[in-house]
Amino acid sequence: MKQIESHRISGGNQGVWRHQSNLLGCEMNVAVFVPEHEEGARLPVIYWLSGLTCSEQNFITKAGAQRYAAEHGVILVAPDTSPRGEDVADDPAYDLGLGAGFYLNATQAPWAKHFRMYDYVLEELPALIEAHFPASYRRSIMGHSMGGHGALIMALKNPGRFAAVSAFSPIVAPSQVPWGRKAFSTYLGEDEAEWRDWDATALLSKAQERLPILIDQGEADDFLEPQLKPWVFAEEADRLGHPLTLRRHQGYDHSYYFIASFIGEHVAWHAKALMA
Numbered sequence: 001m002k003q004i005e006s007h008r009i010s011g012g013n014q015g016v017w018r019h020q021s022n023l024l025g026c027e028m029n030v031a032v033f034v035p036e037h038e039e040g041a042r043l044p045v046i047y048w049l050s051g052l053t054c055s056e057q058n059f060i061t062k063a064g065a066q067r068y069a070a071e072h073g074v075i076l077v078a079p080d081t082s083p084r085g086e087d088v089a090d091d092p093a094y095d096l097g098l099g100a101g102f103y104l105n106a107t108q109a110p111w112a113k114h115f116r117m118y119d120y121v122l123e124e125l126p127a128l129i130e131a132h133f134p135a136s137y138r139r140s141i142m143g144h145s146m147g148g149h150g151a152l153i154m155a156l157k158n159p160g161r162f163a164a165v166s167a168f169s170p171i172v173a174p175s176q177v178p179w180g181r182k183a184f185s186t187y188l189g190e191d192e193a194e195w196r197d198w199d200a201t202a203l204l205s206k207a208q209e210r211l212p213i214l215i216d217q218g219e220a221d222d223f224l225e226p227q228l229k230p231w232v233f234a235e236e237a238d239r240l241g242h243p244l245t246l247r248r249h250q251g252y253d254h255s256y257y258f259i260a261s262f263i264g265e266h267v268a269w270h271a272k273a274l275m276a
């Protein structure tokens, strides 16, 4: 891994690293915040998944999470949102292709060659983090919007893998909303039965672990009704008895101003589970 940025912040270090991903077949950037820690200590890791149009930069420059990670002694890892490079398939729309990997493994040409963000986040990235940083094997995951969808499916599909999961304004039912239907039909094909394995609301009934979920949602979010519909997920969680805390906040929109307002509570939620 090659370091391309290094900044002192909240007593720790915010780095950005570039590495060759064998899985994605391209170079990837990943942001890693390491708090001040005792020599030889191994710290738990919170993975953050960003939304459409983002890179590894949005979270580290806008959310203000580093001070809370420093307080709790946890590492923060924020990967990019898709494979990148000249030979990676793309689309002119902002919600497909570069910056829009949807944290799944594509099965359709030309996407299947590089778009394997699910395997990347679940396997290749943690292996790198645990080999190159003072990271323990305690992991949790959170994200925003498309990244909230990513965090939810990673946790629901992998019982025992994550100590905690949370999301800001997640796409909870991608099979039922335009962003998700467009991405799933493009990356996974037209057979909607194949989509169920990548849809958080559909996965709830198959979950083998009732890991508590925290979701924060702004009421002034322009995407709330057309794309997010957290009530669909809440109704299914309620039906199944899956523990869900869904908090709806008056006046907050879809932006990182909302995330910055509540990120401290999310980091505390994760730290409590990671240290248990």
Ligand SMILES: N[C@@H](CCC(=O)N[C@@H](CSC=O)C(=O)NCC(=O)O)C(=O)O
Residues within 6 Å of the ligand: 050, 051, 052, 053, 054, 058, 062, 094, 144, 145, 146, 147, 254, 255, 256
């Ligand atoms: N450009 C698009 C909307 C793009 C957008 O709002 N992206 C969000 C995530 S949306 C869901 O995944 C985001 O995080 N943007 C980056 C930021 O720093 O705010 C449009 O015009 O509608």
